[in-house]
Amino acid sequence: MQRGSGRRTRLETRLNALSTPVFALDASRTILFFNQGCEQLLEWSAEEILGQTCDFAIDTDMEECESVCNLLCPPAEVFQGTRLEVPRFLLSRSGKTIPCLIRYTPLTDEQRKTKLVLGFIERIQNPQALPSASASQQLHAELAAMRLSLRNRFRFSTLIARSPGMQRVLRQLELAIRTTQPVHFQGEAGTGKEHLARAIHFESEQRRKIFIPLNCEKLPPRELKQTVKKIFERDYDESIPLEPGVLFLAEIQSLPRDVQEMILENLQAKAANVHVRLMTSSPIPLQNLLDQEAILSEFFYFITTMEIQVPALRERREDLELLAQHFLENENRYQQKQVSGFAPGVLSLFQDYYWPANLDELTRVIQGAFEATAEPVITRDALPLRFKTGVDARSLGPAVLAPLRTLEESLGLVEKEQILLALELSRNNRTEAARMLGLTRAKLYRRMEALHISLDET
Structure with a gap:
């Protein structure tokens, strides 16, 4: 026993001394081995990484070890005994983006159940150009490249923006970060307007203050007025140590006129020591609201300092597949079950669909499919019935017109x-x-x- 133990120790020592990055994890995705080559490449010590559990999800926070662990996680197929070569973009602790190929080798027991997975990392030029990778693996690498690029260029690592419309939005967000002026988001329901407002807030100098979202359509007028009044008078629970930084008012077409007046009075008062930034959103163009007298003219001019038009999902088809992969990998977080991508044909169904509820609907479809699937990828059978019914309805085409008679x-x-x-x-x-x-x-x-x-x- 002692002799065998000594051999294992010597083997581990030799593997650890290799300049080739090698790591190992068990069936529960806990990292058990992280050699010197990995330490040098990723700039994290083995003591910090060992014992961490990884999920098949992309993170781009170079200060969190969870990011590097998740980027090392094998696809679900590997735990079913399949050897894979997977393209990846890894992130070092100093923020360097590392294009690489990871070779995963599952080690099985007598019942062919995977007990350990070995990973070997090789640096390459362009992971997205590898012909050996499957479509879902390429999409995972492309998503990582997109998020790392956005983090480096715009600081928005949680946004997906390849389409021209979203590239325009990113440039506007970058400008909005540098000011404290009001921002208005106009777009259909479910397009992610609140998420964009939060992205501005958490990248601005007010990030340490509270982001307060209020839905003017859902809150009763009296409760809405009292809440807004408390925010400006700072009459809130003193147990909250942070002060409000952003007041985000969604569905302002339902904002009462007297509340509009109160907001203007507080934010325009020269003597008032108010440092709350106003952000608003609506599905209806502001000019229409002004024409309908739903908003005061003074309020209209105040909130139109910067307007951001948020495109509908059907107007950003270039982003759709990356968004689907992004939402799927979010479902993987902290779950025992892991799903690595989509079976052939599923993403083409997504491209053909109209998505009337936009990102909210895509998220619900992905969540439903994740819960229903027992496979390592999302199949057509796992898609929610409501979505498949919607796809079938659109495939029927327009009604056939009756023949014209005299x-x-x-x-x-x-x-x-x-x-x-x-x-x-x-x-x-x-x-x-x-x-x-x-x-x-x-x-x-x-x-x-x-x-x-x-x-x-x-």
Whole structure:
């Protein structure tokens, strides 16, 4: 026993001394080995990494060891005994982006159950160009590249923005970070307006203050007014050590005019020591609200300092697959079950769908599919019934129009139908049928002859 133990110790020592990055984790995704090569590449010590559990999800916070652990996590197929070469973008502690290829080797017992997974890291030029990677693995690498790029360029690592519309939004967000002026978001329900407002707040100098979201449509007017008043008068629970930094008012088309006046009075008062930044959102253009007198003209001009148009999901198809992968990996966090991607054909269904509820609907579809699947990827069978019904409804196409007839033909058909109905109701009594139709018996005969109606038809 002692001799065998010594050999294992020597093997571990040799593996640990390798410059090739090697790591190992068990079936519960707990990291058990992290050699010197990994330490040098990722700039994290083994003592900090060992014992950490990783999830198949992308994080880009270089100051959290959870980020590096999650970027090392194997796809779910590996734990089912499949060897894989997976492209990845890793993140070092100093913030360097490292393109690499990770070779995962599952080690199984006599029942072919995976007990350990070995990972070997190789630096490469472009993970996204590897032909050996599956579509879902490429999407995972592309999502990592996107988030790391946004973190480096715009500081918004939680946003997905490849489409031109969202690139425009990112540039506006970057400007909004540098000021404390009001910001208004206009876009359909479910497009993520509050998330964008939070992104501005948590990247601004007011990040240590509280972000307060209020929905003007859902809150009763009296409660809404009292809440806004307390915020400006700082009449809130003193157990909260932080002061308000942003007041975010959603659905301002339902904001009472007296509350608008109160907000203006507090934010425009020169002597007032108020440092609350106002952000608002609505699904209706502000000019329409002004025309309808839903908002005061003074309030309109105050909140239009910066307007950001948020595109609907159907207007940002370039982002759709990355968003789906992003929401799926969010479901993996802190879960025993891990799902690595989507089966062939699923993402094409997403592209063909209209998404009337935008990002909110995509999130619900992903959540439902994650809960329903027992596979390492999301299949068509796991998709919620409501979504599949919506896809089928759109695939039916428009209703087929009735063939166009001449006016004379149409009138003849209606007349024939009415004569046959009168004969049926009168049991072929032509005198009674003529009376019901407001005709003489002779005229009824002439019309029946002209329309080729015989008593055999009735």
